[in-house]
Amino acid sequence: MQAIKDLKKVLIITYYWPPAGGPGVQRWLKFAKYLPSFGYQPVIYTPENANYPILDKQLIDEVSEHCIIVKTPIREPYRLANLLGAKKAKTMSSGIIKLSRKQNFAEKLMLWIRGNFFIPDARVGWVKPSVNFLVNYVQKHNIDTVITTGPPHSMHLIGMKLQELCNLHWIADFRDPWTTIGYHKELKLTAFAIKKHLELERTVLNKADQIIVTSKTTKSDFQKITQKPIKVITNGYDVEYVGKVELDDAFTISHIGSFLSNRNPRVFWKALAELRKENKAFKAAFQLKLVGRVSNEILDAIREFDLDSCTINVGYVDHKQALIEQRKAQVLLLIEIDSEETRAIIPGKLFEYMAAERPILAIGPEQADFFEIIKETNTGKVALYDQKEEIKEILLNFFKSYQEGTLKVYGMGLQYYSRKKLTESLAKLLETKNV
Structure with missing residues (x-):
C-alpha cells in the first residue's frame, strides 16, 4: 500500500x-x-x-x-417522536412502525408528517x-x-x-x-x-x-x-475470523437480522407446521432460531401455526455474534417481501450467508435479483410465496442430508463478492x- x-x-x-x-x-x-x-x-x-x-x-x-x-x-425530527414514548421513537426511526400493519392515530400522524x-x-x-x-x-x-x-x-x-x-x-x-x-x-x-x-x-x-x-x-x-x-x-462479505464454530446439534433453521411485518412468510410457517405433523423425526430435531429484531406480527404468526414451542427468539446481537450464529445454523433463512417492487432488493446478509457455507433457503418475489445470485453460486435453494410443496421438498432434502451428516454447500465464484x-x-x- x-x-x-x-x-x-x-x-x-x-x-x-x-x-x-x-x-x-x-x-x-x-x-x-x-x-x-x-x-x-x-x-x-x-x-x-x-x-x-x-x-x-x-x-x-x-x-x-x-x-x-x-x-x-x-x-433530526425523530426526536420529536419521543412524544409517543422512547420505544415508539426508536422503532419509527428504524422503520418498524412504518412497515407495521397496526398503527394508532399518533403513529399515523407522525408518519404522515415525516412523509x-x-x-x-x-x-x-x-x-x-x-x-x-x-x-x-x-x-x-x-x-x-x-x-x-x-x-x-x-x-x-x-x-x-x-x-x-x-x-x-x-x-x-x-x-x-x-x-x-x-x-x-x-x-x-x-x-x-x-x-x-x-x-x-x-x-x-x-x-x-x-x-x-x-x-x-x-x-x-x-x-x-x-x-x-x-x-x-x-x-x-468480508473475510472475518470468528474462531472455531460448532454446528447446532438440532436441525436449526436460522433467520439472522431484522424480521419485519411484511416479510411474514405464512407459506413457510404452514410448510413447517405440516412437516412437524407428518414427520416425527423432523419434529423431534427441528428448531427455528430468530436472531435480530422481530416484529410482533411475525411472532403472532409463529404462535398461530403452533411453532412457538420450537422457536428461540435470540434478539439483537452485535455483528460478530451474528456471524457466529450464521456458521452455527444448519440452514439459513432469507426472506424478502413478496412484491414486484422488491425484485431489486438484494439483502446485505445474503453475502455473509454465502460466506458462512451453510445452505440457504430463500423465499421472495418472482424474478428476484438475489435468486439469480444464489443459483449462480450454488449456495442454496429458492422458492416463491405460493410454493408450499416446493418449500417442503427443499426442507426434507436438507433434513435428509442433516441426518446423514452431509448437509453443506459448495459455493462457486464467491471470491467475486468479497469486500x-x-x-x-x-x-x-x-x-x-x-x-
Missing part, C-alpha cells in the same frame, strides 16, 4: 457509520477499509449525534486507521449546514471527488450542491432504490410529495457524474430516467472519472 501522504483523498458522505449497527453501515465501512490498498484515502463525513435505531459499538474497532473522520451536528414535510427524508435538515461546512473543507484539503450514499437520499442533495459550488466529481451510490422501494407507498404521501420525490430522483440521477447501484433491476429502472453511466457493485474485490471495482470507477 502507498504511504498515507501519497493517497488521493475521496470524500464519502454517509449517514450510517459506527457506532451505528445494522446493514446500512457495512457497505461503506468495508469500502473504507480497503480503499487505501488501491490508492485512496477515505474522508468520511457523517453526523456526530445521529439518532441511530441500532447501535453496535464493536464496529468502531473495524474503522480503518487510514480513514479521516469528519463530523458535524445533525438535528410530507421532510422530503426526501427526515435528514433533509442536515443538507444546508453540511454544504456550508464542506465547501470550505474540500477547498482547504484539495478534494476533487465526492461520493454520497443513500438512503437516506438527503445525502445525495449534499453531493449535488457540492458538485455545483466546488466543481467536484460526484458519484451517487444507491444502496436501495428511491421512489420504487417497497416502503415508499407506506409513507402516506400527498400528490405534491410524490411529485417532489420523483423530481428530486430525476435531478440527482441526471446531475451525478456516475451512479452506483447494488442490483441489475435498479440499474435497468434508472436507465429509464438517465443516460449517465451506471455501475452495479453489489454488497459483499476487497468489490472495492477494486470501486477504485477502477474512481480512476475513470478523468477519462
Whole structure:
C-alpha cells in the first residue's frame, strides 16, 4: 500500500457509520477499509449525534486507521417522536412502525408528517449546514471527488450542491432504490410529495457524474430516467475470523437480522407446521432460531401455526455474534417481501450467508435479483410465496442430508463478492472519472 501522504483523498458522505449497527453501515465501512490498498484515502463525513435505531459499538474497532473522520451536528425530527414514548421513537426511526400493519392515530400522524414535510427524508435538515461546512473543507484539503450514499437520499442533495459550488466529481451510490422501494407507498404521501420525490430522483440521477447501484433491476429502472453511466457493485462479505464454530446439534433453521411485518412468510410457517405433523423425526430435531429484531406480527404468526414451542427468539446481537450464529445454523433463512417492487432488493446478509457455507433457503418475489445470485453460486435453494410443496421438498432434502451428516454447500465464484474485490471495482470507477 502507498504511504498515507501519497493517497488521493475521496470524500464519502454517509449517514450510517459506527457506532451505528445494522446493514446500512457495512457497505461503506468495508469500502473504507480497503480503499487505501488501491490508492485512496477515505474522508468520511457523517453526523456526530445521529439518532441511530441500532447501535453496535464493536464496529468502531473495524474503522480503518487510514480513514479521516469528519463530523458535524445533525438535528433530526425523530426526536420529536419521543412524544409517543422512547420505544415508539426508536422503532419509527428504524422503520418498524412504518412497515407495521397496526398503527394508532399518533403513529399515523407522525408518519404522515415525516412523509410530507421532510422530503426526501427526515435528514433533509442536515443538507444546508453540511454544504456550508464542506465547501470550505474540500477547498482547504484539495478534494476533487465526492461520493454520497443513500438512503437516506438527503445525502445525495449534499453531493449535488457540492458538485455545483466546488466543481467536484460526484458519484451517487444507491444502496436501495428511491421512489420504487417497497416502503415508499407506506409513507402516506400527498400528490405534491410524490411529485417532489420523483423530481428530486430525476435531478440527482441526471446531475451525478456516475451512479452506483447494488442490483441489475435498479440499474435497468434508472436507465429509464438517465443516460449517465451506471455501475452495479453489489454488497459483499468480508473475510472475518470468528474462531472455531460448532454446528447446532438440532436441525436449526436460522433467520439472522431484522424480521419485519411484511416479510411474514405464512407459506413457510404452514410448510413447517405440516412437516412437524407428518414427520416425527423432523419434529423431534427441528428448531427455528430468530436472531435480530422481530416484529410482533411475525411472532403472532409463529404462535398461530403452533411453532412457538420450537422457536428461540435470540434478539439483537452485535455483528460478530451474528456471524457466529450464521456458521452455527444448519440452514439459513432469507426472506424478502413478496412484491414486484422488491425484485431489486438484494439483502446485505445474503453475502455473509454465502460466506458462512451453510445452505440457504430463500423465499421472495418472482424474478428476484438475489435468486439469480444464489443459483449462480450454488449456495442454496429458492422458492416463491405460493410454493408450499416446493418449500417442503427443499426442507426434507436438507433434513435428509442433516441426518446423514452431509448437509453443506459448495459455493462457486464467491471470491467475486468479497469486500476487497468489490472495492477494486470501486477504485477502477474512481480512476475513470478523468477519462
